[in-house]
Amino acid sequence: MKKKTICALVTASLLIAALGGCTSADSSQSGGENGDEIKTAETAENTKTTSDVSVPTIRFAYNWTGTADxxxxxxxxxxxxxxxxxxxxxNIVxxxxxxxxxxxxxxxxxxxxDLPDVFMYWGGESNLGSMVENGLLVDVDAYCAESKNIAREQxxxxxxxxxxxxxxxxxxxVESFKWFCIYNQALFDEYGLKIPATYDELKECNEVFQANGITTIDVGSKGGDYGHILYNEVLYQLDGGIEDTRDLTIDREFAVQATSDAAMYITQMRDLGMYPDDTIANGGGENAALLYTQSKAAMMMCAPWLFASISADVLDTTVIAPFPEMPDAAVSPxxxxxxxxxEGLCITTEAFQDPAKKxxxxxxxxxxxxxxxxxxxxxTATMPAKNITLDASELDPWMAKAIEYTNDLPTYQPLWFLMPTTDTATTYSDGLxxxxxxxxxxxxFIRKVQEAFDNAE
Structure with missing residues (x-):
């Protein structure tokens, strides 16, 4: 299965709309506002809401669970x-x-x-390819043809x-995202430093922070999260970093000059001690911003959902600014x-074609x-993927800042979304x-990932 990937992901109109006016509506369905306590199911466990066998059962799998976020x-x-x-x-399970x-x-x-009838998931051929090849998923147009409320033009x-x-x-x-770099201005001020604009300035800051027990960049990598973001931030500055990686699903050429140079910078920053001591423990999930929110790290790559992990006092001294420019950058950050x-929403063909539950x-x-x-x-500091307008006064303040900061620039997908197979995506993440x-x-790292590409079917 082949697909051609477009260079720039243009979401400016979406984000401009997010700062527009009041909410528009395409559906009158309601989620309710009662105060009942939410009961959440643990991983791989089911929560059934009715035992009446005379009604259809729908299984829904998702990962936005719990009250911390x-x-x-x-x-x-x-x-x-x-x-x-x-x-x-x-009966919704x-x-x-x-x-x-x-x-x-x-x-x-x-x-x-035994796929769920409806489930949240990630895009990319490595995630969806086998399901699509086996006819397991409903395509967007087929669903919209049956729905009275949902249209792809939304x-x-x-x-x-x-x-x-x-x-x-x-x-x-469902959810779009943009990444950007944030800095704890208070730490830079405390040690008489300026926010670094270049890689050389970043190395100078690192020397000072290291001498005072401060981690320079709060980044780890666990299953590739969120180390792949820093890798891509460096990669896309380099000559060929964007152009030479757009067609990975077609040409299967990962080992190019730009990917090699970006990996070299990642290991150089590692060897200079810029990262946490335990990059696995400080990888994705709830620990992604742990050192930053404790004022033990000076900067980090951030997405809107991570604001909830950062304490209010640290956010008060946080600024958004570009990641430092690499010495041989062809594209400025x-x-x-x-x-x-x-993430998005998938519907299985079996459930959609079942007359009893359609x-x-x-x-x-x-x-x-x-x-x-x-x-x-x-x-809630989430960038909706759908074209809606929101009341700017109701937006999370940091969400509004992130939208304003990222609104007018072209956006490029991280390489993780361009992997042609599950095996290549796994090797890429594990290698990171x-x-x-x-x-x-x-x-x-480059050798292992290219080998996975060579062996991909």
């Missing part, structure tokens, strides 16, 4: 309210798995031939880039963003894709973990 709490409460309100007509554990769950379900075409395979789209975009669609599936998915859901998420941790050097 405002986005998760908001999303899950709205789902729980919907489940309660519709329990007499549909909720299957939750935190963070990237959802990917493992879906892989297991896929191997067992999304910018660019948001479908990483879910397009063989000319069709197989995932409704002030000239591009990095981002894509983080109507209930459409009603539920319409709710999950409603303006009501997206508007609520937009108030090893490289950040010091288990392998830059040359071995």
């Amino acid at each position: 405002p986005k998760n709490a908001t999303y899950e409460k709205m789902i729980m309210d919907y489940v309660e309100e519709h329990k007499d007509s549909v 909720l299957e939750t798995a935190s963070g990237m554990d959802l990917q493992d769950k879906i892989k297991v379900d896929l191997a067992a031939g 999304w910018d075409e660019s948001t479908f880039l990483n879910s397009t395979l063989d000319g069709k789209e197989f995932m409704f975009p 002030t000239e591009f963003n990095m981002g894509a669609i983080s 109507s209930a599936v459409i009603d539920f998915v319409d709710f999950l894709l409603s303006d009501e859901i997206f508007s609520a998420l937009g108030k 973990d090893e490289m950040f941790a010091g288990a392998i050097d830059d040359k071995e």
Whole structure:
């Protein structure tokens, strides 16, 4: 299966709309506002809301669960309210798995031939390819033809880039994201330093921070998160970093000059002691901003959902500024963003074509894709992927700052979304973990990933 990847992911119109006016509506469905306590299911466990066998059962798998993150709490409460309100007509089984554990769950379900009817997932051929090849997913146009509330025109075409395979789209975009660099201005001021604009200035700051027990860059890599973001931030500055990696699913040439040079800089920063001592423990998830929020790290790559992990006092002294420019940069870090669609919603063909549950599936998915859901998420430092407008006064202040900072620049997808197979994506992520941790050097990282590309089917 081949696909051509477009260079720039254009989401400017979406983000401009996010600062527009009041919320528009395409659906009258409601998630409710009751105050019942939310009951969450543990990974791979099911929560059933009714035992009436006369109504259809829909299995829904998602990872926005728990109360620690405002986005998760908001999303899950709205789902729980919907489940309660519709329990007499549909039995919705909720299957939750935190963070990237959802990917493992879906892989297991896929191997067992037991996919959930509806599930959140990630785009890219490495994630969706095998399901699409086996006809397991409903394409966007087929769903929209049956829905009275949802139309593909409610999304910018660019948001479908990483879910397009063989000319069709197989995932409704839910969350978009952009990454940017944040700095704890208070730490720089404390040690008489300026925010570094160049790599040489970054190294000078690092010497001072190291001497005072401060980690310069709060970045780790666990399953590639979020080390792959720093790797791409460096890569896309370099000559050929953008152009030479756009067609990885077609030409399978990972080992080019730009990827090699970017890996060299990553290992150089590692050897200079810029990263946390334990890059696995400080990789993705809840520990991604741990040192930064403790004022033990001076800077980090950030996405809107990470604001919830940073304490208010540290946010008060935080500034957004470009990552330092590398010595041989061909593209200034002030000239591009990095981002894509983080997660989207998939519907299985089996459930959609089942006469006994089709109507209930459409009603539920319409709710999950409603303006009501997206508007609520937009108030929780989440960048909605759908074209809606939000009241700027209701936006999280840091969300508004992130939108303003990233709004007018072209946005490029991280390489993780361009991997052609699951095996290449896994090797890439694992290789990043090893490289950040010091288990392998830059040359071995490039060799391992290229070998995975060579062996990809």
